[in-house]
Amino acid sequence: MLRIxxxxxxxxxxxxARAISAHPQSELIAVADVVKExxxxxxxxxxxxxxxxxxxxxxxxxxxVLIATSTNTHSDLIESVxxxxxxxxCEKPVDLSLAxxxxxxxxxxxxxxxVMIGFNRRFxxxxxxxxxxxxxxxxxxxxxxxxTSFDPAPPPVSYVKVSGGLFxxxxxxxxxxxxxxxxxxxxxxTAIGTSIVDPxxxxxxxxxxxxxxxxxxxxxIAVIKNSRRASYGYDQRIEFLGSEGLLSAGNVLENTVSxxxxxxxVSAKPEYFFLERYMRSYAAEWAxxxxxxxxxxxxxxxxxxxxxxxxxxxxxxxxxxxGTTVDIASVMK
Numbered sequence: 001m002l003r004i005x006x007x008x009x010x011x012x013x014x015x016x017a018r019a020i021s022a023h024p025q026s027e028l029i030a031v032a033d034v035v036k037e038x039x040x041x042x043x044x045x046x047x048x049x050x051x052x053x054x055x056x057x058x059x060x061x062x063x064x065v066l067i068a069t070s071t072n073t074h075s076d077l078i079e080s081v082x083x084x085x086x087x088x089x090c091e092k093p094v095d096l097s098l099a100x101x102x103x104x105x106x107x108x109x110x111x112x113x114x115v116m117i118g119f120n121r122r123f124x125x126x127x128x129x130x131x132x133x134x135x136x137x138x139x140x141x142x143x144x145x146x147x148t149s150f151d152p153a154p155p156p157v158s159y160v161k162v163s164g165g166l167f168x169x170x171x172x173x174x175x176x177x178x179x180x181x182x183x184x185x186x187x188x189x190t191a192i193g194t195s196i197v198d199p200x201x202x203x204x205x206x207x208x209x210x211x212x213x214x215x216x217x218x219x220x221i222a223v224i225k226n227s228r229r230a231s232y233g234y235d236q237r238i239e240f241l242g243s244e245g246l247l248s249a250g251n252v253l254e255n256t257v258s259x260x261x262x263x264x265x266v267s268a269k270p271e272y273f274f275l276e277r278y279m280r281s282y283a284a285e286w287a288x289x290x291x292x293x294x295x296x297x298x299x300x301x302x303x304x305x306x307x308x309x310x311x312x313x314x315x316x317x318x319x320x321x322x323g324t325t326v327d328i329a330s331v332m333k
Contacts, residue, residue, distance in 0.1 A: 002025060003064075006068065028048050033069075101307050122281075210225075
């Protein structure tokens with residue numbers, strides 16, 4: 001039984017607390033948050049203690065820590081937890097700074113403790129099945145990947161100002177997905193972004209609508225489309241074209257009922273947001289972490305994966321600002 005400390009009692013902390021408590025081989029021991037009332041409420045919900053980050057990290061009886069705090073704290077906490085000899089599952093991204101994330105990776109290497117980064121979409125059953133089919137060669141040589149990710153509504157501008165921007169905050173999931181699907185980092189990144197959903201997002205220095213083209217070895221291409229607004233729900237789709245066919249994973253709908261009449265065919269909307277759409281993937285992600293730590297095997301999403309996705313986000317940010325294509329090698333120095 002893994003004994004777990006949870007750092008962060010916000011919206012995603014609640015999701016992880018549920019996954020930890022539901023797994024038969026993990027036990028939630030304590031919760032911490034900078035907002036003590038939030039920690040107390042979540043801890044009370046699961047009958048555990050509300051404690052400080054330092055108490056949880058320093059408790060020898062706790063085996064692993066899940067980090068669901070604000071992004072600017074991730075690298076420092078990853079280093080502290082691994083120095084204390086504990087395993088880590090940390091929400092994405094590793095940091096807002098690529099250089100700081102790389103330094104974190106170097107520091108963690110010396111501890112030899114497992115660190116898994118929370119790119120939960122890899123564990124979505126539909127996306128995982130598509131990836132497995134690609135790896136089996138069901139569509140021959142992979143050539144063109146298309147990823148669509150539209151949020152139902154933009155976040156508050158106050159969040160945008162501290163998020164690190166759309167490429168580091170939102171599209172970073174898709175950068176990881178593209179690298180995972182393709183099996184490598186892209187060589188070149190070309191990005192365009194604009195603020196047409198909410199002018200206040202533009203005033204805050206960010207974009208709310210973007211398209212990024214990633215060029216991989218042998219000329220393979222991935223195209224990623226993001227928008228902060230899709231009035232019909234949370235739009236999450238992948239298409240992968242290969243030399244012998246096409247694989248696609250569509251949206252998960254609110255229900256499977258459809259109505260067909262002479263006026264047309266009507267079905268339900270996509271699930272509204274990530275809490276509904278990806279709840280199964282969070283549970284599967286946690287199960288993969290528990291299995292890796294329990295069996296002393298490699299975690300399926302590494303700190304290297306987190307640094308790589310952040311490098312692509314950095315390149316996309318530079319490309320969108322400069323209007324030029326950016327070589328990944330130039331940002332990975």
